[in-house]
Amino acid sequence: MTTQIRHRRRLLAVAVVLVALTGLLVKVAVSASASVPPTPSGWSLVWSDDFNGSAGTPPSSAEWITDTGHGYPGGPGNWGTGEVQNYTSSTSNVSLDGSGNLRITPLRSGSGEWTSARVETRRADFKPAAGRVLRIEGRIQMPDVTGQAALGYWPAFWALGAPYRGNYWNWPGIGEFDIMENVNGINSVWGVLHCGVNPGGPCNETTGLGASRACPGSACQSAFHTYRFEWDRAATPNQLRWYVDGQQFHSVSQGQLDAATWDAMTGHGGYFLLLNLAMGGAFPNALAGTGTPTAATVPGHPLLVDYVAVWQSGTGPTPTATPTVTPTVPGGVDARSTIQAERYQAQSGTIVETTTDTGGGQNVGAIANGDWLRYDGVNFGSEPARQFKARVASGAAAGVSGLVQVRLDSPSAAPIGDFALAGTGGWQSWRTVPANISGVTGTHTVYLTFSSGQPADFVNVNWFTFSTT
Missing domain, CATH: 2.60.120.260 (Galactose-binding domain-like)
Known part of the structure; x- marks a missing residue:
């Protein structure tokens, strides 16, 4: 989910093929919610939330900031992407479902106004220590809607460089990692890196450096899948890697970018994580070939998030760029x-x-x-x-x-x-x-x-x- 308008021209042909394939997939039962997986041997848990709580309650205000309106104060309108919804803190749009999931639900009022939700972690220091690997992972079911009824749906799980907070005009230089993006109910996950300058630059903005693939086994919309991003500072040159259900489908090497661009993206205090469900905007519009959402778009299909977790390779104290989280x-x-x-x-x-x-x-x-x-x-x-x-x-x-x-x-x-x-x-x-x-x-x-x-x-x-x- 970029913070500036993107068009995704290079991915359009792939998306069209995937739209055609979506109708051939047989839906399967949604997996039961799961807890955050045990920390693997050789890793340390940095932070997690498995969204346990009573149905209808908001996500923890100690861990998450709920964004509202059509943009950050002083930032670009429509969140810089052309999306049309009004983000709210209403539990009708964002709440726990009582079964261990965060539920973000887009709604349309009788007058045609769309509302939805966007949350971001309070922590903005997610960054691997030198010589270590940071793993950011979420278990997510995309909105279970396809075809014409899905036009304009734009769920995302992503990370933004901490210096974006309070500035809102330094994108894409501060970096953006799109761990999971999807539009229009297509059975595909996109992983994208945004960096450098806009337009053009080393990350080909506003498109970014991206790749996509269909979800393994069952469609992205019909079941939970695990979406993971790894930032590897142990490898030389450093690596960024994207996975779905443990299968790597995209990578970017430090060697692909000039030193100034890489340093601007990785040299600051770290990243904060975001979960949101936008409606309309440049990406879904480009793939639909028309403005979205349309009269055929059906509201009420939620994005479900079972857990979000961050691990770092190695054991012992985990350095952070930000002081201890407020109790x-x-x-x-x-x-x-x-x-x-x-x-x-x-x-x-x-x-x-x-x-x-x-x-x-x-x-x-x-x-x-x-x-x-x-x-x-x-x-x-x-x-x-x-x-x-x-x-x-x-x-x-x-x-x-x-x-x-x-x-x-x-x-x-x-x-x-x-x-x-x-x-x-x-x-x-x-x-x-x-x-x-x-x-x-x-x-x-x-x-x-x-x-x-x-x-x-x-x-x-x-x-x-x-x-x-």
Whole structure:
């Protein structure tokens, strides 16, 4: 699922043949949901989610961000792909099914508006250590719909380079790994690499470097299949590999790309993972030869995800580019944990960048008057929190300063506390600044808002936390 419009001209002929073959396939019973497989010998589990939970509940907010609307704030419209649906957080569009699966369901309203869902991991540091292999895997059943009724369906399981968060205009240089893509109910999985520049460049954008094949045994739409991507830093030159049900069908070697392109794609802090079901857009339109979805497209056929897991070859500690994942408590994120600034649910006006602060990872930057960050489900517990601390830096010029403010449940609510900040000596010159706040209990949406009398950027934020004293 690219973040810019793609046309897939080179794959059109293959797709047409596969459409013809789809009608010849006999459907088989859907396999029962399975747990995340045991970690293979010689590997370490980095992260996983097997989507266990009660039917009708949303995916874990500690692990997943649910995207909404028609694009990231400040990013390209229609998610850069021309897709038409409105992504929502409604459990009608995205929820657990009670049988160990995540269910993403596209719906069409009486007025013709399409809604669906897109989720992405909070973690954005998936990257193999030097000399090791990273394996990203999901067990997925594509929407069980084919033919005219499937026109416009575009499910995907993919990864984006972490620097895309908060920028939204640096694609494809930061890299994109499409682990599983499918359109229009065709019995085929596409694996694609996006990199370099757009249009053209070493990855032939907007098409990318891709390959496709039919799902082994049973059709992609009629059964669960396992889709896997491997990033191999043990091989010389390094390798990227794509698999379906353990059968490799695509690879890209470091030797195929120039050094600058490879470094831009792999030299940052890592990748975050995404699952979504788009409706319409450049890819399904190109293969259908018409705009999609059409009047014949039938809503309500879900994408089912049994598990997503990430392993790394070797044993022992697994290095990460991002500090420890924020702990959670029943009811949300623990307010007394170290909440990483880049793990927001929404933002306005900011970017995410690599930090040199202790622990590495990323910080939120380019913050100026009127910008804000939103964090959902922050649980303060029953003992009132009375202090706020934030790790901040500023390279603002002399005379430029501003306020870092904390608000609850609305960006326009009265601040419960704030502190002033002027230049600290540089945008990566960090200090921890405390502020008293009015006592807070319970679970809230926390907004960090930023106010300044000057239009220039005045602060970067790495992390924040709350305490009783």
